[in-house]
Amino acid sequence: MKLSRQQTDQGPRWMLDGQPLPASFTLAELLQRHADEIQAWLHERPATAAGADVHSQAVLPPIEPMQEVWASGVTYLRSRDARKAESSVADVYQKVYEAERPELFMKAIGWRVVTSGHPVRIRKDSAWNVPEPELVLVVNAHGEIIGYTAGNDMSSRDIEGENPLYLPQAKIYNGACALGPEIMLANADAMRALPVTLEIRRAGAIVFSGETSIARMKRRLEELVGYLYRELDFPHGAFLMTGTGIVPPESFSLQAGDAVKITVGEVTLENAVA
Ligand code: DO4
């Protein structure tokens, strides 16, 4: 089952497998259910008859304004090596890759998120920028993984490389977080070997492409969620980016006009760089 959110002539509306859910449906309410109740609960929501009276106008990010997006870092060997190469203090990345406690940071609040068809941005005060294609977990209020989507953790490598304490500025700015466009409802077992691909085009030609698999991640998905929920409540549920396993070479930086295409399992996220 696939959830998406669209702007319609009647306002923002959640869709289930392309059919409008009742106007009263919210993701926050769905994410208060336990994982084993969700399918039945969704089947009880009558879709608007054939969507007859609802006309879609634009795709919206599959998140509500109050939901938080968190992110994990250095969960793949490739990310550890890229951080070590860019940083003036390479040691911290080696240590966090090996540590029991993962790196987790807040990436965005729902209203800041963009989705396919909307631009992502690079900071004006940064000269070295990359997209980070990531599996994004959708987690309910009880800390259970109930679905996934695709994500782009846009990152300024020179800012983080100068000093790891600049991480929030390298990671959090306008247009830095893209998710969606759909949420695939699935349990963690269905995600363990999902393929992830990244393709970047410039003036129509591919300038970088790469692929990986969730199976190459060092940490377990439940482990990342377990740390996030240890001392933090998410009454409306949460989204957790799980880290990148694809990093373009050191010589590469995004430019305005580039087209970024990320596929995670069955979800494809496409954004132009503003
Ligand atoms: O330590 C910095 C963040 C790394 C990151 O975002 C990633 O590995 O995906």
Ligand code: MG
């Ligand atoms: Mg990342």
